[in-house]
Amino acid sequence: MGDHVKYPEGHVLLRKFHEALPVIDRGEGIYLFDTSGKRYIDGSCGALVTSVGYSNKEVVDVITQQLAKVPYVNGNHFTSRACEDLATLLCDRAPGRLDRAFFLSSGSEAIEAAIKFARQYFVDLGEPSKYKVIARTPGYHGNTLFALSASGRPRYKKFFGPLLHDVVMLQTPYEYRAPVEPYEGAGEDFYIRQLEDTIAREGASTVACILLETVSGTSTGGSCAPKSYFRRLQKLCREHKILMIADEVLCGVGRTGTFYAAEQEFFEPDLMILGKGLNGGYAPLSALLTRTDLVDVIAKGSGSFMHAQTYINTPSSVAAGLGVVQFLDRHRIIEKSRETGAYFLSELKRRFEKHPVVGHVGGRGLLAGLELVKDKRSKAPIPRSLKASETLGRVLMDKGLVSWFNTGQIDGTEGDILVLGPPLTITKTEIDELVGLLEEGVNTWFASFSKNLI
Ligand SMILES: Cc1ncc(COP(=O)(O)O)c(C=O)c1O
Numbered sequence: 519m520g521d522h523v524k525y526p527e528g529h530v531l532l533r534k535f536h537e538a539l540p541v542i543d544r545g546e547g548i549y550l551f552d553t554s555g556k557r558y559i560d561g562s563c564g565a566l567v568t569s570v571g572y573s574n575k576e577v578v579d580v581i582t583q584q585l586a587k588v589p590y591v592n593g594n595h596f597t598s599r600a601c602e603d604l605a606t607l608l609c610d611r612a613p614g615r616l617d618r619a620f621f622l623s624s625g626s627e628a629i630e631a632a633i634k635f636a637r638q639y640f641v642d643l644g645e646p647s648k649y650k651v652i653a654r655t656p657g658y659h660g661n662t663l664f665a666l667s668a669s670g671r672p673r674y675k676k677f678f679g680p681l682l683h684d685v686v687m688l689q690t691p692y693e694y695r696a697p698v699e700p701y702e703g704a705g706e707d708f709y710i711r712q713l714e715d716t717i718a719r720e721g722a723s724t725v726a727c728i729l730l731e732t733v734s735g736t737s738t739g740g741s742c743a744p745k746s747y748f749r750r751l752q753k754l755c756r757e758h759k760i761l762m763i764a765d766e767v768l769c770g771v772g773r774t775g776t777f778y779a780a781e782q783e784f785f786e787p788d789l790m791i792l793g794k795g796l797n798g799g800y801a802p803l804s805a806l807l808t809r810t811d812l813v814d815v816i817a818k819g820s821g822s823f824m825h826a827q828t829y830i831n832t833p834s835s836v837a838a839g840l841g842v843v844q845f846l847d848r849h850r851i852i853e854k855s856r857e858t859g860a861y862f863l864s865e866l867k868r869r870f871e872k873h874p875v876v877g878h879v880g881g882r883g884l885l886a887g888l889e890l891v892k893d894k895r896s897k898a899p900i901p902r903s904l905k906a907s908e909t910l911g912r913v914l915m916d917k918g919l920v921s922w923f924n925t926g927q928i929d930g931t932e933g934d935i936l937v938l939g940p941p942l943t944i945t946k947t948e949i950d951e952l953v954g955l956l957e958e959g960v961n962t963w964f965a966s967f968s969k970n971l972i
Contacts, residue, residue, distance in 0.1 A: 521540060521541055521553050521554035522539060522541065523539055524536075524538035540552040546572055547571045547573070548941050548943070548944050548948050548952075558920050559918060559919050559920065560920045560941070561914075561952050562921050563794075563795075563939055563940060563941055566736070567794045567799040569794075569798045569942050570845050570846065570942065571943045574800075574841075576841060577800050577842055577845055580837050580841030581801065581834060584600055584834050585837075588833055589832075589834040590832050590833065591832075591833060592828070593829075594830075598831070598836070601831045604621070604805075604839050604840045607840070608792070608807060608843070612790065612807055613780045614787065614809075615809045616786075616790055616807040618807065619805050619807050620808075620830065621803060621804070621806075621835065622803075622806065622830055623803065623827070623832075624793060624802055625660050625665075625767035625793035625794065626660025627660075627662065627827065628767070628793060629659045629665040630662055630664050630665060631825045632729075632789045632808075633651060634823075634824065636763065636788075637649055639815055642819025642820055645759075647724055648724060650726060651668055651686065652687075652688060652716060652729070652760070653670065653686070654687065654730055655670020655687045655688075656670040656737035657671070657734065661674065663678070664683055667682040667683040667684075670737065672926065672930030686716060686720055688716060690731075690734050691706075691741065692927075694877065694889060695897065696708075703744075706747050706750070709747060710751065717758050726760070726761060727762070727788075727789075728755060728763065729763045730764065730765065731766070732764050732765070732783055732787075733773075736935070738880075739878075739887010739889060739935040740880055740882055749783075749784055749785055752786065761789060762785070762789070763787065763788065763789040763791065764790045764791070766780070766790060767791055767794055768795075769882075770791075770796070771792060771846070772851065772884075773942070774883035774884075775852070775859050775883035778790070779882075788812060789806060789807065791805070791806055792807070798842040802829075802835060803836060803839050851943060855942040855943075858944055858946060858949060862938075862940075862944075862953075863881055863882075863886055865950070866938070866953060867879045869956075869957050870957075873960065874894065874968070875906075875964055875971075876891070876894075877889045877897055886937070886938045886939070888938075890906050890907070899932040899934065900934055902925060902926075902931055904967075904971075906934045907925050907935075908923070909963060911923050913959050913962055913963040914955075914963075921936055921938060921956075922937040923936055924937060940952060
């Protein structure tokens with residue numbers, strides 16, 4: 519095996535058939551090194567995962583101790599000290615009365631479990647007519663079939679239409695492309711009215727839950743809702759007995775400057791989903807949080823939650839979450855990341871807001887998005903046929919910067935967003951290095967790409 523592998527070499531099913539992938543060797547802090555010795559800054563934590571950096575010894579120690587004691591037991595047979603401890607840590611700081619945690623492997627699985635929980639809750643409550651799910655577009659909740667159904671990502675659904683479920687869709691608040699101005703005020707009213715109209719149209723007695731990202735992740739590059747949006751949404755949901763599921767797979771666990779993104783939105787979700795940054799990339803782990811009063815309805819009704827998988831509440835995976843949360847707490851990483859996050863966003867704005875191809879720089883905490891456009895004034899997107907994201911992504915990788923791109927957020931096809939989210943442990947000096955490399959990469963790419971935009 520060489521330093522790169524391209525399909526059909528080897529036996530791994532690499533999902534991109536036309537790209538040669540570098541073979542990774544090791545990671546250290548915010549850096550990755552491939553087998554040729556090339557160094558990369560991980561500007562996006564892979565897919566917004568590696569929250570506490572690579573080779574974090576404190577996290578590795580917690581996991582290895584757990585592996586040596588007992589790696590796996592079935593969640594139907596046993597609980598474990600690791601599970602009990604992580605559940606307590608997560609619930610003690612959770613917004614509202616979230617006081618129960620259930621551990622799974624991926625974000626998508628936890629979304630599926632949350633939807634099933636909401637449905638079973640209403641059946642056990644004696645309200646079986648409540649089954650509909652409301653979600654928002656653009657948005658992303660995962661790639662398993664129901665999570666995909668609830669995702670506002672038409673491109674991802676292209677081949678799977680007949681296999682997907684009906685999900686009622688609202689528009690995600692997205693300041694840069696909001697249909698009504700000002701965003702705070704008329705914009706907020708617009709989005710809230712959409713929910714009111716939707717509930718009236720569908721009938722509250724048929725709606726079980728609404729699924730939303732507290733801060734919108736890769737779909738809009740970290741856009742935040744208008745100030746009172748979530749509080750007003752919560753009031754409506756309570757009036758109509760609709761459960762709110764906050765998807766914080768991407769924006770939770772410190773990514774936006776507080777442990778839970780919901781803390782800054784002053785609402786109390788009925789269910790909360792975590793993933794990615796919770797495990798820091800040290801093991802597949804996601805979490806579903808909910809409340810005892812909701813669980814009690816199921817306990818007194820059908821008697822058990824009808825969602826089990828082989829790896830629920832697995833001690834060694836949970837140990838990864840425990841190691842990450844303890845590390846974040848011990849070193850006050852999230853508190854410190856507020857300052858580095860503010861610096862990161864201000865540096866991105868300073869260097870890119872005037873760039874001819876960057877229409878918008880936004881985000882919160884250490885989550886940032888740069889929307890690429892053809893025309894800053896009209897906000898016209900770069901035609902997707904020009905593959906701006908793909909070509910820029912390649913230049914950045916060549917320069918040694920890992921980043922994340924999303925496309926199609928405007929209408930399912932058009933739109934290019936560069937998403938950044940380095941480890942929460944990043945220092946100001948490392949931010950300078952990251953942003954400097956990004957600027958160099960964007961300028962190199964634009965020098966040849968700009969001719970396409972004339
Ligand atoms: C907001 C959000 N929810 C859910 C998921 C799905 O998580 P996973 O890929 O671990 O299944 C993702 C993944 O990108 C996400 O960003």
